[in-house]
Amino acid sequence: xxxxxxxxxxxxxxxxxxxxxxxxxxxxxxxxxxxxxxxxxxxxxxxxxxxxxxxxxxxxxxxxxxxxxxxxxxxxxxxxxxxxxxxxxxxxxxxxxxxxxxxxxxxxxxxxxxxxxxxxxxxxxxxxxxxxxxxxxxxxxxxxxxxxxxxxxxxxxxxxxxxxxxxxxxxxxxxxxxxxxxxxxxxxxxxxxxxxxxxxxxxxxxxxxxxxxxxxxxxxxxxxxxxxxxxxxxxx
Amino acid sequence: xxxxxxxxxxxxxxxxxxxxxxxxxxxxxxxxxxxxxxxxxxxxxxxxxxxxxxxxxxxxxxxxxxxxxxxxxxxxxxxxxxxxxxxxxxxxxxxxxxxxxxxxxxxxxxxxxxxxxxxxxxxxxxxxxxxxxxxxxxxxxxxxxxxxxxxxxxxxxxxxxxxxxxxxxxxxxxxxxxxxxxxxxxxxxxxxxxxxxxxxxxxxxxxxxxxxxxxxxxxxxxxxxxxxxxxxxxxxxxxxxxxxxxxxxxxxxxxxxxxxxxxxxxxxxxxxxxxxxxxxxxxxxxxxxxxxxxxxxxxxxxxxxxxxxxxxxxxxxxxxxxxxxxxxxxxxxxxxxxxxxxxxxxxxxxxxxx
Ligand SMILES: Nc1ncnc2c1ncn2[C@@H]1O[C@H](COP(=O)(O)OP(=O)(O)O)[C@@H](O)[C@H]1O
Ligand SMILES: [Mg+2]
Numbered sequence: 285x286x287x288x289x290x291x292x293x294x295x296x297x298x299x300x301x302x303x304x305x306x307x308x309x310x311x312x313x314x315x316x317x318x319x320x321x322x323x324x325x326x327x328x329x330x331x332x333x334x335x336x337x338x339x340x341x342x343x344x345x346x347x348x349x350x351x352x353x354x355x356x357x358x359x360x361x362x363x364x365x366x367x368x369x370x371x372x373x374x375x376x377x378x379x380x381x382x383x384x385x386x387x388x389x390x391x392x393x394x395x396x397x398x399x400x401x402x403x404x405x406x407x408x409x410x411x412x413x414x415x416x417x418x419x420x421x422x423x424x425x426x427x428x429x430x431x432x433x434x435x436x437x438x439x440x441x442x443x444x445x446x447x448x449x450x451x452x453x454x455x456x457x458x459x460x461x462x463x464x465x466x467x468x469x470x471x472x473x474x475x476x477x478x479x480x481x482x483x484x485x486x487x488x489x490x491x492x493x494x495x496x497x498x499x500x501x502x503x504x505x506x507x508x509x510x511x512x513x514x515x516x517x518x519x520x
Numbered sequence: 521x522x523x524x525x526x527x528x529x530x531x532x533x534x535x536x537x538x539x540x541x542x543x544x545x546x547x548x549x550x551x552x553x554x555x556x557x558x559x560x561x562x563x564x565x566x567x568x569x570x571x572x573x574x575x576x577x578x579x580x581x582x583x584x585x586x587x588x589x590x591x592x593x594x595x596x597x598x599x600x601x602x603x604x605x606x607x608x609x610x611x612x613x614x615x616x617x618x619x620x621x622x623x624x625x626x627x628x629x630x631x632x633x634x635x636x637x638x639x640x641x642x643x644x645x646x647x648x649x650x651x652x653x654x655x656x657x658x659x660x661x662x663x664x665x666x667x668x669x670x671x672x673x674x675x676x677x678x679x680x681x682x683x684x685x686x687x688x689x690x691x692x693x694x695x696x697x698x699x700x701x702x703x704x705x706x707x708x709x710x711x712x713x714x715x716x717x718x719x720x721x722x723x724x725x726x727x728x729x730x731x732x733x734x735x736x737x738x739x740x741x742x743x744x745x746x747x748x749x750x751x752x753x754x755x756x757x758x759x760x761x762x763x764x765x766x767x768x769x770x771x772x773x774x775x776x777x778x779x780x781x782x783x784x785x786x787x788x789x790x791x792x793x794x795x796x797x798x799x800x801x802x803x804x805x806x807x808x809x810x811x812x813x814x815x816x817x818x819x820x821x822x823x824x825x826x827x828x829x830x831x832x833x834x835x836x837x838x839x840x841x842x843x844x845x846x847x848x849x850x851x852x853x854x855x856x857x858x859x860x861x862x863x864x865x866x867x868x869x870x871x872x873x874x
Contacts, residue, residue, distance in 0.1 A: 336748060360754030372749035374742050385742050388735070389754030436754065 286345075287312045287471050288333065288440060293342035293352075293500070295332045297298040302328045310440070315462070315472045317482040317503065318379065319516055320492035326475040329492070330442045334366040335359045346440070356500060361389040365438030369445055369475075371429040375418025379409055382417050382428055386435030395435070402431045405461075422449050423454040434470075441465065444475045468478050479516035483507050491516070535860060543855070550835035560830060562681055566707050566827045574713040574782060576822020577720030581775035582799030583814040585647070585768030585805070591809040592744040595663070598670035599650055601796015602677035603769050607643030608776025608787045609681055612690045615780070619693035628697040632777070636719075639773035645770025646677065671800045674792075676735060682789040691786035698781060716782045724776055724815055730767070730869050731811060740764055744809075795848065801853040806862030816864065824851060 288310040295303040335356035403410035446453040476482035491499040618624040701708040731737040806813025
């Protein structure tokens with residue numbers, strides 16, 4: 285069943301036509317990878333889904349409802365959570381305050397338990413819970429950004445280049461975490477320039493090029509695809 | 521500092537350095553003359569200091585409004601002096617009514633709490649309306665635009681109150697419980713000064729608790745750091761911005777009542793202008809956008825204003841030193857902007873942080 289359906293969306297920055305009719309689908313429980321080179325429109329696609337931007341044409345359908353013009357802050361409680369490009373932790377808030385902000389839209393009594401669960405998942409964050417987030421290393425900030433997004437109890441998690449700027453050792457950890465989150469039943473839309481890793485964890489993938497979907501296939505087939513191998517996997 | 525010795529000599533740096541030296545010299549000579557003359561006793565210095573702290577804590581309460589709004593929108597709400605006036609002026613009527621019924625002197629604590637709540641709510645409403653009507657539609661436009669709007673809004677508020685209540689002064693009724701002095705080891709401090717300082721301190725502690733400990737306070741800090749990510753957390757940033765204006769307004773209104781009980785000359789439609797500029801000075805002094813900075817900046821300015829003229833100006837033989845109080849504040853503003861635009865604790869007042 286389709287949890288998210290993106291229907292021919294066109295999104296602009298002023299006069300710049302960034303997305304030129306993008307369509308794809310994400311089913312419940314899937315991990316979907318969006319790959320593409322710099323400037324292809326990956327971030328803009330996530331920003332349009334999460335409500336930070338509004339498409340000028342086309343629709344974003346989530347859970348059967350048109351959310352094309354819903355504001356970002358109203359979508360969090362409906363289950364869409366995003367880890368922005370560059371992590372976006374609140375540097376002047378402590379680690380724990382960042383996690384509290386992740387649960388801002390929630391009003392239930394399970395927040396305390398979820399916080400404990402998050403510390404179980406990321407023990408480093410517990411050690412540093414009273415520290416300002418700005419003092420964490422890049423890898424720790426990425427963990428914090430992911431944990432903060434999970435505090436909202438999302439059904440759909442949007443991840444924008446979670447491996448960006450991380451040492452190779454840490455990249456493996458991030459992808460392990462992504463798989464673990466998916467195994468808990470969270471649907472994941474993963475944007476990556478690291479196509480190699482992304483296609484290893486994903487079920488299906490879409491290749492974006494200049495604001496359009498160039499190729500779409502299962503992750504396995506994409507890994508075998510010649511164009512993908514040449515352009516994104518560095519295989520000749 | 522002292523860069524003009526090397527190749528990159530510039531007349532601006534040179535002038536600024538000469539200014540520095542002259543100021544330091546003037547302060548030292550003036551202070552030396554005053555202290556060596558023994559014209560002012562120790563007890564008198566303590567009294568000046570205490571009066572300065574009280575006045576300064578009122579500046580601090582108003583300064584917090586500037587700094588909160590700047591912290592969240594990088595905008596200076598130049599109509600904030602009028603937000604202070606609105607609460608102070610409206611509540612003078614409530615104070616008179618409470619005085620007529622005798623409640624003010626029978627239950628001074630309750631009566632003053634009631635007045636503070638009332639003034640706080642009036643100023644809060646004015647600040648929120650200001651944000652909704654005058655500033656929100658202009659968000660994202662060049663910085664000069666909301667600044668001009670703020671000046672227009674100031675005039676609008678001043679002349680609205682003048683139209684409603686005339687241009688005369690109205691004094692807050694005296695509260696018996698606040699009269700008299702407290703004796704501490706041969707030094708007598710007026711009760712009203714102790715009240716002003718403690719009331720302001722209590723309000724500032726409440727603010728600290730709000731910003732540091734509560735959900736909405738964390739949201740305020742998150743919005744001030746990154747609006748887009750704050751929205752991704754589910755924070756309605758328009759609401760948080762409105763709330764911030766409201767908090768700043770509430771503090772300004774309370775300052776209005778405290779000020780009214782402290783200063784006998786009364787309130788009128790124009791009363792917000794000077795305290796507004798002084799509180800702005802205090803906020804810049806402490807580092808605009810920085811909450812403890814605004815508190816310290818306010819106290820510091822109040823004390824400097826009280827002590828400075830007597831210590832430095834009188835020592836330099838300048839006549840009528842105490843009438844030059846206001847000059848001190850504005851000189852401080854200019855000096856801070858020249859020498860340390862980021863203030864004592866704060867970040868630079870800049871175009872870059874967006
Ligand atoms: N803030 C912006 N203003 C103008 N153009 C932008 C902005 N952000 C992105 N773009 C343009 O939109 C296109 C897609 O960008 P983006 O979605 O960030 O790509 P990706 O995330 O795939 O690297 C690019 O051509 C980029 O130049
Ligand atoms: Mg991107």
